[in-house]
Amino acid sequence: xxxxxxxxxxxxxxxxxxxxxxxxxxxxxxxxxxxxxxxxxxxxxxxxxxxxxxxxxxxxxxxxxxxxxxxxxxxxxxxxxxxxxxxxxxxxxxxxxxxxxxxxxxxxxxxxxxxxxxxxxxxxxxxxxxxxxxxxxxxxxxxxxxxxxxxxxxxxxxxxxxxxxxxxxxxxxxxxxxxxxxxxxxxxxxxxxxxxxxxxxxxxxxxxxxxxxxxxxxxxxxxxxxxxxxxxxxxxxxxxxxxxxxxxxxxxxxxxxxxxxxxxxxxxxxxxxxxxxxxxxxxxxxxxxxxxxxxxxxxxxxxxxxxxxxxxxxxxxxxxxxxxxxxxxxxxxxxxxxxxxxxxxxxxxxxxxxxxxxxxxxxxxxxxxxxxxxxxxxxxxxxxxxx
Ligand SMILES: *Cc1c(COP(=O)(O)O)cnc(C)c1O
Numbered sequence: 481x482x483x484x485x486x487x488x489x490x491x492x493x494x495x496x497x498x499x500x501x502x503x504x505x506x507x508x509x510x511x512x513x514x515x516x517x518x519x520x521x522x523x524x525x526x527x528x529x530x531x532x533x534x535x536x537x538x539x540x541x542x543x544x545x546x547x548x549x550x551x552x553x554x555x556x557x558x559x560x561x562x563x564x565x566x567x568x569x570x571x572x573x574x575x576x577x578x579x580x581x582x583x584x585x586x587x588x589x590x591x592x593x594x595x596x597x598x599x600x601x602x603x604x605x606x607x608x609x610x611x612x613x614x615x616x617x618x619x620x621x622x623x624x625x626x627x628x629x630x631x632x633x634x635x636x637x638x639x640x641x642x643x644x645x646x647x648x649x650x651x652x653x654x655x656x657x658x659x660x661x662x663x664x665x666x667x668x669x670x671x672x673x674x675x676x677x678x679x680x681x682x683x684x685x686x687x688x689x690x691x692x693x694x695x696x697x698x699x700x701x702x703x704x705x706x707x708x709x710x711x712x713x714x715x716x717x718x719x720x721x722x723x724x725x726x727x728x729x730x731x732x733x734x735x736x737x738x739x740x741x742x743x744x745x746x747x748x749x750x751x752x753x754x755x756x757x758x759x760x761x762x763x764x765x766x767x768x769x770x771x772x773x774x775x776x777x778x779x780x781x782x783x784x785x786x787x788x789x790x791x792x793x794x795x796x797x798x799x800x801x802x803x804x805x806x807x808x809x810x811x812x813x814x815x816x817x818x819x820x821x822x823x824x825x826x827x828x829x830x831x832x833x834x835x836x837x838x839x840x841x842x843x844x845x846x847x848x849x850x851x852x853x854x855x856x857x858x859x860x861x862x863x864x865x866x867x
Pocket of ligand 1: 536573576596644670672692694704705
């Protein structure tokens with residue numbers, strides 16, 4: 481695709497990249513290849529395929545090894561991230577776990593950002609530990625801490641930027657420079673919150689980019705999915721392990737993600753603008769203690785209300801437009817209190833240890849009119865002041 485003036489992923493690519501050149505029946509949109517397996521003409525055809533002499537290079541053998549509907553969205557995500565290739569998964573967590581497993585073995589060590597998706601931290605600290613892979617947790621903004629954590633056995637640095645829920649951003653160029661200076665240390669960044677519209681980790685030298693497509697990539701809160709994007713040799717390692725572990729993206733879900741992807745740039749640009757307006761309004765509001773909003777114009781906004789845990793609950797309950805739900809990145813504005821949703825089992829003391837304020841609220845801005853999102857919050861904050 482031609483150079484475009486915007487820095488992030490091209491909206492033209494979001495609509496068109498990766499499409500099959502010849503669609504059956506000349507349909508404009510992709511058909512859903514809802515099949516578990518694929519057929520061969522005759523024994524000679526199968527033999528040619530097995531010898532790797534198949535004329536159709538993109539031919540699949542069996543559904544766990546690949547599917548054309550899935551392949552199309554994989555190519556599109558690779559184009560959006562500016563990588564050689566991408567591989568799709570049933571969920572974001574399947575993308576995270578399969579790629580980490582593909583890049584580590586017993587005896588290795590990994591460095592992980594303390595502020596990251598909670599299940600990623602759980603996987604590394606519990607599951608991976610059972611297979612003899614050690615880890616060190618470091619602060620997301622503390623690259624000196626990360627550098628110090630790297631030992632001769634370190635093979636992977638796992639980061640997230642912006643992080644969930646405080647939206648800390650990391651200097652990814654510095655992260656990849658440090659990792660590369662240490663030899664065989666690879667970098668993997670969960671870029672779910674940024675989206676390729678706002679940030680493309682590959683341009684900063686990051687090896688593998690991971691997405692929960694459940695969020696912005698699909699964008700409609702109606703499907704689960706995940707992607708890993710990167711250089712061909714690494715993506716093929718991850719793809720090979722996917723065909724063993726089997727957490728494949730279903731073709732119907734791939735169709736929905738492909739459909740959602742078409743409006744990625746349009747949605748995210750709108751969400752960026754609204755989130756900035758919301759952050760400014762919150763910052764000026766007397767009932768708000770602190771606002772967390774990264775400089776890069778990303779879309780979730782986190783903030784701490786005055787009055788503690790109960791006040792945060794009252795504010796959320798008073799919202800009419802923003803709906804209480806986990807997840808983020810869809811067209812609907814969602815609101816949640818991490819202390820209640822993700823960290824329910826922790827006491828206030830334990831919350832303090834992991835750095836989660838009980839009055840913290842995470843708002844995922846949808847594509848409604850900015851003035852309506854702001855009016856909703858303003859009314860709820862007003863009720864808080866008088867309550
Ligand atoms: C949601 C999320 C995940 C997990 O993705 P699923 O699709 O829910 O499995 C991983 N990382 C981040 C940053 C997320 O927000």
